[in-house]
Amino acid sequence: MHTTNEPSDTVDTTEPTASRLLKVAAALFREKGYVSSTTREIAARLGVQKATLYYYMEKKEDLLYAICLDSLVHLRREVELALSQQSTPLDRLRTLIRVHICTILFDQNLHLTMIREMRELVGERRREVQRLRDEYEELVRQSIAEAQAAGVLRPEPRAKYQGLALLNLLNWTATWYLPHGELTPEQISELFTEMFLEGALPRGGVLPPASLEKE
C-alpha cells in the first residue's frame, strides 16, 4: 500500500533541495498554518537562503497547490488500487476505510495541510483541488451505494447521508492522530470500521431492563 518513503515526520537532509522542499513545507504548514508560515522559515529549515526557494517555485502558493494535488491524487490512487483487489461490496467498504485512514496518517502533514489550508488557494487552483476532493467523496458514496444495492448495508439513511457520517469519521482523524500514540493507524481503521458498520448499541438490539440503568 505504501511506497518505500520514510514517514512524514522525518526529512533526510542529504536529499537534494527539490525533493525536500514539499516535505519541509508540508511539515511547517501543518505546524503553523499556511499563512503564518514564512518563506524565511522554509528556507531556514532547508538550510538555504530565502531567494533560493524562487529557483524551485514562482510563489509560495505553488507549494500549497502541489501539496494539495499530491495529497488527493495519492489518496485516490491508493484507495482505487486497493478497491480493485476486493470482490465483495462489504470488503470494498472495509478496505476503503482502512486504506484511507492508513494513507492520510502515513503522510499526515500532506493530508492535514490539504484539508485545512486548501481554501487559501485562489481561482482555478482552488476549484481544481475542490473538484478532486468532491470526486473522491463521490467514490466514498458510491462504495456505500454499492453495498446498499447488494443488501449488505441498510438502505436508509441513503448513501449520500451515510457518506456524510463516514466522511466525518475519516476526515477529522488527521487532526488528532499522534504518530507514536496509543493507537496505530491499523487499530484506528478497525475501530472506525466497527463503529460505522455496527454502531454503539449492544448487538442484537435488545435493550436490558431500565432498572439496570444508572440513577
Add this chain to the structure above:
Amino acid sequence: MHTTNEPSDTVDTTEPTASRLLKVAAALFREKGYVSSTTREIAARLGVQKATLYYYMEKKEDLLYAICLDSLVHLRREVELALSQQSTPLDRLRTLIRVHICTILFDQNLHLTMIREMRELVGERRREVQRLRDEYEELVRQSIAEAQAAGVLRPEPRAKYQGLALLNLLNWTATWYLPHGELTPEQISELFTEMFLEGALPRGGVLPPASLEKE
C-alpha cells in the same frame, strides 16, 4: 435551547460597535481564516476606522480568544443544561448529540472559528482554550461510559474509543454545513444519532446470500 439572538449569518447594523465586534470578527475569520483577516477589513465591515477597534481591544488576538471562550463556554452550558433534564443514559446521549449539533450549527461562525483557529492563540490563552475543549470532550466520553455502565451501549470499544468516533462525527459537521442546505440541524442530529447508535449494517445483523451482491 437557544437564546433570542439572531442566527450567526446576520448582523444588526443598529447594534453598538461593541456587541457587533465579535460577530463580525467571527464571520470574517470563518470566511478567510484568522491570519488572513485584517483589522482593516473588520473595521470596514463595522463601518468604523481601523484605529477605533483599539478602543475595544488591545490586540487582534483578543478577538480570537474571546471567540474561542464564547464558543466553548456556551456549548458546555447548553449541553449540560439539556443533559440535566434527561434521566436515562441513552436519552442523555441522544440529547448530547442533538444539542451539540444544533448549538454549533446555530452559531457556526463562532464554533468553526474556535475549532480551526484556536491554535493561533499563544501561551496561557492557548492552553486555557485547549483545556476547556479537553474538558468538554471528557463530558462526551463520560456520557458514553455511563451508557455502557447501564448496559445500553456495547462495552467494547471502550468509552474512550467510542468517544473518538463520536467526536469525529460531531466536530467535522461544522465545516460543511450550509444554513439553507437540504438538511436542518435537527435532521443532521437524527442522522448521526442513528448512525452512531445503530451503524450501517442491516438490523438483525443477518447478511443476505452472497449471490445477491453486485458483480
Add this chain to the structure above:
DNA sequence: GTCTATAAAGAGATAGAC
C-alpha cells in the same frame, strides 16, 4: 468613541553576482 496620521515590523518577491 471615533477620527487622521504614522510608526515599526515583517511579509513575499526580484536583481544580479558567483
Add this chain to the structure above:
DNA sequence: GTCTATCTCTTTATAGAC
C-alpha cells in the same frame, strides 16, 4: 543552484486631536 542585497507592499498597533 545558491548567494547577498534590496524593493515594495501590507500588516498590526500607537499617538494624539476632536
